[in-house]
Each structure stands twice: as structure tokens, then as C-alpha cells.
Amino acid sequence: MSGVQExxxxxxxxxxxxxxxRLITFIEDNFESLNMNEVVRDIHLFFRExxxxxxxxxxxxxxxxxxxxxxxxxxxxxxxxxxxxVEYASSFCRGKRIITLSNSKTLKQTFIKAKPVCVxxxxxxxxxxxxxxxxxxRREGLRVELVEDLLAYRILRxxxxxxxxxxxxDKAGNVLNKVGSTTLAILCREQKKPFLVVADPFKFGxxxxxxxxxxxxxxxxxITAIITDPEGGTAC
Numbered sequence: 427m428s429g430v431q432e433x434x435x436x437x438x439x440x441x442x443x444x445x446x447x448r449l450i451t452f453i454e455d456n457f458e459s460l461n462m463n464e465v466v467r468d469i470h471l472f473f474r475e476x477x478x479x480x481x482x483x484x485x486x487x488x489x490x491x492x493x494x495x496x497x498x499x500x501x502x503x504x505x506x507x508x509x510x511x512v513e514y515a516s517s518f519c520r521g522k523r524i525i526t527l528s529n530s531k532t533l534k535q536t537f538i539k540a541k542p543v544c545v546x547x548x549x550x551x552x553x554x555x556x557x558x559x560x561x562x563x564r565r566e567g568l569r570v571e572l573v574e575d576l577l578a579y580r581i582l583r584x585x586x587x588x589x590x591x592x593x594x595x596d597k598a599g600n601v602l603n604k605v606g607s608t609t610l611a612i613l614c615r616e617q618k619k620p621f622l623v624v625a626d627p628f629k630f631g632x633x634x635x636x637x638x639x640x641x642x643x644x645x646x647x648x649i650t651a652i653i654t655d656p657e658g659g660t661a662c
Contacts (some may be wrong), residue, residue, distance in 0.1 A: 429456060430468040441530035441553045442478035442593045442629070443508060450501045457494045458559055470532055470638035477602055479594040479631040480504070505627060507655050508532065511626040515589070516540035517655045518622060523585040525578070528604035529555035532624055534562055543598045544554065544569045551572050578610055582617045592625035592652075596634060599646035601625070611648035620650040627655050633654065 433452050437445045449469075453460060469485040486627035487500055497567045519540035526533055537545055545563060547570060550556035556572060563570045573581050582588075588610060594602040601607075601623050613622040623644070635643045 443531040587620040
């Protein structure tokens with residue numbers, strides 16, 4: 427197993443943003459010893475089980491044999507688009523009661539910025555990534571409640587909106603995200619609650635979405651809006 431394969435194999439509960447940023451830092455730290463063709467191969471292998479648009483873009487970038495300085499610039503742009511997306515998304519969350527699921531750096535930073543009244547986080551089995559988000563938000567002093575997945579319908583009566591992250595957004599506005607997301611979107615439609623997706627530009631791609639054991643497609647018709655970097659507009 428290569429160093430990149432071993433590194434990626436440890437990324438079991440992190441969201442796509444965190445995986446990408448950590449991977450780029452790992453590549454920077456080991457830049458001289460890594461073969462970029464092998465790195466691209468390992469990213470594609472990981473992508474089969476965990477399709478993430480940001481990794482697709484990273485792999486495409488690495489094929490150009492960038493310098494270490496260019497890789498650092500890629501990371502800087504990645505972080506900058508996240509900052510702008512979070513700033514915009516937080517405006518939808520202030521003073522609100524929100525339901526979400528899974529674990530996401532984008533969601534975490536959005537909630538920290540917005541300081542909503544309360545965030546209800548579904549446990550998000552299998553994997554229970556929701557527990558990780560709850561713990562990280564509590565450390566920031568936010569009011570957060572961990573919710574069993576089967577209680578989502580009941581909790582929806584208490585909230586103003588649902589906000590979830592995204593691993594991949596296709597050209598038609600369909601979204602790939604953690605299993606359970608589509609059910610939550612259907613429940614939001616039933617109870618007439620906004621179902622919002624926050625996704626920076628690095629989450630958008632042209633690939634046809636395929637479901638895996640842990641990821642499923644949320645049809646665009648179930649999504650109220652996709653919140654992204656305002657410099658690029660908001661795709662709905």
C-alpha cells in the first residue's frame with residue numbers, strides 16, 4: 427500500500443473538504459518523494475467508494491505536474507472559496523433552528539459563523555458521523571442536540587429549515603451526499619420545510635452520479651436551493 431493509499435484509508439468519517447485539505451497538506455509534506463501519477467491513481471481508487479468532486483478536481487490538477495508552490499496556491503484557493511461560501515450560507519442560519527446530518531467541515535464552519543438557535547444533528551448511521559459534528563460544535567459553545575435517525579420526522583416539526591453538505595453536485599443540480607439525505611429531503615417536502623444544500627464551487631462537477639453503500643443521490647427537485655460562493659452565484 428502506497429503512502430497516499432494508507433493516508434486515504436484513514437479518512438473514514440471526514441467530509442470531502444477535510445479529506446481534500448488534509449491530503450494536499452500530506453502531498454506538500456512529502457512532495458519530493460511522491461510520484462504524482464501514483465497519487466492520481468490512488469485518489470481515483472478512493473473516489474470509487476467515496477465520490478467527492480473536490481478530489482476529482484485535485485486529481486485533474488495533479489495530472490499537470492504542478493510545482494509545490496502551485497499546489498499551495500490550489501489549497502489557498504480551496505480555502506478562500508470555502509470562506510466565501512460559509513459567509514453566505516451563515517446568513518440563512520442566524521436565529522434559526524436547523525436540522526442536518528453527517529459530518530462536514532463546511533457545515534461546522536457555517537454553524538460556528540451563524541450561531542443558530544439550535545442545531546439538531548441526525549446520528550447518520552452507518553458510520554454515525556453526526557456524533558463527530560455534535561462534539562465539535564459543542565466544543566464551540568453551540569446548542570446542539572444529537573438525534574436518532576428514525577426521529578427525523580418528529581424533529582422536523584421544531585425546525586425552520588434543513589441544511590446539509592454535499593460531496594458532489596452534477597450539472598442538473600442533483601447532489602450526492604451521505605445516505606439518509608434523500609429521506610430527509612422527502613420529509614422536508616412533506617412538512618414544507620426548506621431543504622438547503624451548502625456546496626462551494628469545488629463541489630460541482632460533470633460526472634454522472636452513482637450511489638454507493640454510503641452515498642446517495644438527492645434529486646434536484648427535492649432541493650430548495652444550493653448555496654455556494656456568491657461570487658459564482660447560487661445554483662437552484
